[in-house]
Amino acid sequence: MTFSRIRPLTFAIFLGLLAAWLFTFRSSSSTPALVLYCAHDAVYAQPVIDLFTQQTGIPVDVRFDEEANKSLGLTNLLLAERAQPRCDVFWNNQTLGTIRLQQEDVLQPYRSAQAERIPDTFRDAEDNWTGFAARLRVYIVNTDRMEPTAAAIEQALSGDSLNRVAIAQPQFGTTLSHYSVLMAEWGEQRLQAWHTSLHDRGIREVRGNSMTRDLVAEGICDVGFTDTDDAFAALDAGKPVAMLPVRLEDRRTLCLPNSVALIRNCSHPELGKRFIDFLLSEQVELLLAQSARQIPLGTVDAASVPEEVRPLQEWAADSVDLKPAAEVNAVVLDWLIQEHTGQ
Amino acid sequence: MTLTAALMWSIGRALLVTLVAVPLSKSVQQLVTAQRSGSLPQRLLTVAALLPLFVPELLTGFTWRLASAKLVHSTLATEALYAALLLCRIVALQFAVRLMLPGSPVSTEALHLWSMMPRRRTSLHWWKSWWRLKIFGPWRVPAIAFLAGMLLAFQDFETAALLQIDRHPVAWTVWLFDAHALGEPLSRALRFTVPAAAVQLLLIVPGLSLLVHGGRLQTAQQAVRQSSQSTAAATTGVGAITVTLTIGTTVVWPLLGNVPDAALGLLRLWQKGTLLPLSVQILRSAGEAFLAAGFALLAAYGLQSQRVHRKAWLTGRSAVALLPGLIGPLVTGLVLLSAFQLPILRPVYDTILPMLCSHVLMLLPRAVLLVAVLQVLAPAVARHSAELLRTARSPTVQQASNHLIWILQTRRWLLALAILTHWCFWDVTTASLLRPVQFEPIVIRLYNEMHYGRTESLVAMSGLSLLLPWTLTLVALQLCRRWN
Numbered sequence: 021m022t023f024s025r026i027r028p029l030t031f032a033i034f035l036g037l038l039a040a041w042l043f044t045f046r047s048s049s050s051t052p053a054l055v056l057y058c059a060h061d062a063v064y065a066q067p068v069i070d071l072f073t074q075q076t077g078i079p080v081d082v083r084f085d086e087e088a089n090k091s092l093g094l095t096n097l098l099l100a101e102r103a104q105p106r107c108d109v110f111w112n113n114q115t116l117g118t119i120r121l122q123q124e125d126v127l128q129p130y131r132s133a134q135a136e137r138i139p140d141t142f143r144d145a146e147d148n149w150t151g152f153a154a155r156l157r158v159y160i161v162n163t164d165r166m167e168p169t170a171a172a173i174e175q176a177l178s179g180d181s182l183n184r185v186a187i188a189q190p191q192f193g194t195t196l197s198h199y200s201v202l203m204a205e206w207g208e209q210r211l212q213a214w215h216t217s218l219h220d221r222g223i224r225e226v227r228g229n230s231m232t233r234d235l236v237a238e239g240i241c242d243v244g245f246t247d248t249d250d251a252f253a254a255l256d257a258g259k260p261v262a263m264l265p266v267r268l269e270d271r272r273t274l275c276l277p278n279s280v281a282l283i284r285n286c287s288h289p290e291l292g293k294r295f296i297d298f299l300l301s302e303q304v305e306l307l308l309a310q311s312a313r314q315i316p317l318g319t320v321d322a323a324s325v326p327e328e329v330r331p332l333q334e335w336a337a338d339s340v341d342l343k344p345a346a347e348v349n350a351v352v353l354d355w356l357i358q359e360h361t362g363q
Numbered sequence: 364m365t366l367t368a369a370l371m372w373s374i375g376r377a378l379l380v381t382l383v384a385v386p387l388s389k390s391v392q393q394l395v396t397a398q399r400s401g402s403l404p405q406r407l408l409t410v411a412a413l414l415p416l417f418v419p420e421l422l423t424g425f426t427w428r429l430a431s432a433k434l435v436h437s438t439l440a441t442e443a444l445y446a447a448l449l450l451c452r453i454v455a456l457q458f459a460v461r462l463m464l465p466g467s468p469v470s471t472e473a474l475h476l477w478s479m480m481p482r483r484r485t486s487l488h489w490w491k492s493w494w495r496l497k498i499f500g501p502w503r504v505p506a507i508a509f510l511a512g513m514l515l516a517f518q519d520f521e522t523a524a525l526l527q528i529d530r531h532p533v534a535w536t537v538w539l540f541d542a543h544a545l546g547e548p549l550s551r552a553l554r555f556t557v558p559a560a561a562v563q564l565l566l567i568v569p570g571l572s573l574l575v576h577g578g579r580l581q582t583a584q585q586a587v588r589q590s591s592q593s594t595a596a597a598t599t600g601v602g603a604i605t606v607t608l609t610i611g612t613t614v615v616w617p618l619l620g621n622v623p624d625a626a627l628g629l630l631r632l633w634q635k636g637t638l639l640p641l642s643v644q645i646l647r648s649a650g651e652a653f654l655a656a657g658f659a660l661l662a663a664y665g666l667q668s669q670r671v672h673r674k675a676w677l678t679g680r681s682a683v684a685l686l687p688g689l690i691g692p693l694v695t696g697l698v699l700l701s702a703f704q705l706p707i708l709r710p711v712y713d714t715i716l717p718m719l720c721s722h723v724l725m726l727l728p729r730a731v732l733l734v735a736v737l738q739v740l741a742p743a744v745a746r747h748s749a750e751l752l753r754t755a756r757s758p759t760v761q762q763a764s765n766h767l768i769w770i771l772q773t774r775r776w777l778l779a780l781a782i783l784t785h786w787c788f789w790d791v792t793t794a795s796l797l798r799p800v801q802f803e804p805i806v807i808r809l810y811n812e813m814h815y816g817r818t819e820s821l822v823a824m825s826g827l828s829l830l831l832p833w834t835l836t837l838v839a840l841q842l843c844r845r846w847n
Contacts, residue, residue: 031657031661032661034657035654035657035658035661038650038653038654038657039654039715039719055800061811061814061815062811063811063815063817081800081801082800083798083800083803084803084811086791086794086795086807086810086811093795097700097796100700100701100704101704101712103704104704104709106712106713106800183436189541191541191544191545192544224435224528224529225528225529225530226432226527226528226529227524227527227528228814230814230816231428231432231528234429234432235432235435238429238432238433240432240433240435241435253815253816257816353545353546356545357542357545357546357547360364360538360541360542360545361365361366361542361547362364362365362368
């Protein structure tokens, strides 16, 4: 069979030209660009990045994490690229993945002067990473269905049926962090027993915190485990919800900061350091508090913190240290793999 | 849940849904053929029946995921909703197969004559030939439609992932994704994909065999099969209900629910001045998808030529080339990600090349099927006759010849290219793994918008992403036609 009109050779030449055109989509600027991998939501992170470029004149090529890719994303990509990294700075929306990169020797220590603002609990002792602007693990409650009180939630969670309670699958995102914290606090057996009990009593397991939020916001479930950013999204949409912090038995909360780190053997370490200095500044923490309702971890002008973020600051002050959780993260994953594959 | 269990769920569901879809797609075909040939109603019905095949899974999943959430208290209801959404796409695909492929080359008279032959129930030869006549005759098109439907249902990932609650609907593709998300090494992920690839080969091999060996001409009798008036009315009635339901589920319902949001979203994009950069992003994404589709079509054409040259309908080399597409974009993408870390390939890692390679490999099995269909659609006799006409001195005859070649060949190849481009454009897994830093395909942005809960901008962007490339395609087709 032949193409009489679309001859393969002509067609191949045309495709080659198109490929050449697509290959030319590189930075046209002569200034070297900082390459940033960013797991924080683009909608909030992009204005911060634009502000950096505006203030310093340094262009930033950013690759955001893809929600479709979930935890397969940037951490795994950085591990795959570690021999010859293309990324200079990693802005993670959590710390556990960053600590994993530290354990795999992907990070390069950098002590930013701005890191002095941040409490020791939220930064690495060897300066491989620094935490900033956090969110909290919370219960989201449908206020049409139940009272948003700790006692009501406790009662709902201790009932025989949890089919009106939702949680995201523990292999993804902050639910994995939550499980790791519980593993560090309780040990493997107790965590597994708790997990089994939740499932035996019919808890609704969904594929992400945003789905948990939707189930509760729509009144399909009464209460769910999620994060402050998702709860705020439901509140912004006018849904009848409220949030309360998830607390451990000793009343400590789960505060999950963003973290920033310089990549070992990166191409533009000096640009990377300037970006890290910028990101750890009071200005950025306040910006993120105002836009994404993230909790400033460093010292900031209290009057500039939005009203709705202030109670979160009090909850975050009770936070558990996440470093022990990072140490048991691999054990949690091994167990979850066995659970998932049945092997 | 084990992989075996997830595979069983996927196979069982695909089998069930596809079996239901076969008679439904036949009734849709009869509804369409009952209209006056070439009339406006017939054209509109054809487009309506095919539309569900081109609605991106992202939009379907997004529209129905809250409905799925409301069904959370019944696993069966969640599975039924997912099966219904799959059914809509499979009916459309099977209708497309029925529309494109010629009817049976074996007439009812031939079958009757064969059945009249003496000693028919004792002779093995008789039975063998009887089955051959049936399989390559009246059963051929339904069988190909069935196999294509099974393949589509079995490969689905995004709709299942978007609807999934309490691990339902169970799908092997989602299972594999979760296993990798938990940190399963690539070697184990590759091992996991072997049974799934085997299942798909079991569908593709007989499908290709039927396509290639089944003859290219239908009998006149088959095309105008007689049936009683009441049966015909009942069948076209079922066809009309099927088209209404599939269009309602995949097009009208999402449109009704999202048009106000889309209008608001477009207005906001316009006010922010982001419409132009967004259009550029869409066109760049479409450009990459077009490129991948073009290379996949060329590669499929090469494999096809090799097949003709060697007189084998599927060579070993072809089967190996098809495998990456069959093990799914996730594992293929991960293998390529590792490969492009090798020193020799590292310089081109941060370009579109890795993504392009993965897309070409992903599209190749579908491209091979499309090339096989195109070969069946444009028999050499017809093309040769059209080519002969071009040698005529009369400009009118030459013009008629050009028109025939356009219809028989060029338009079909361009449509095949557009369909492959569409599939590639909406693939999110490959893009999320292998895209260069400076190139964000629009589909990635859409997924992120969905996560942020920005419905207005999501539906506005999705609408543009759907309309812009297809409008360009239609314009290009018109230009090609004029040039032809």
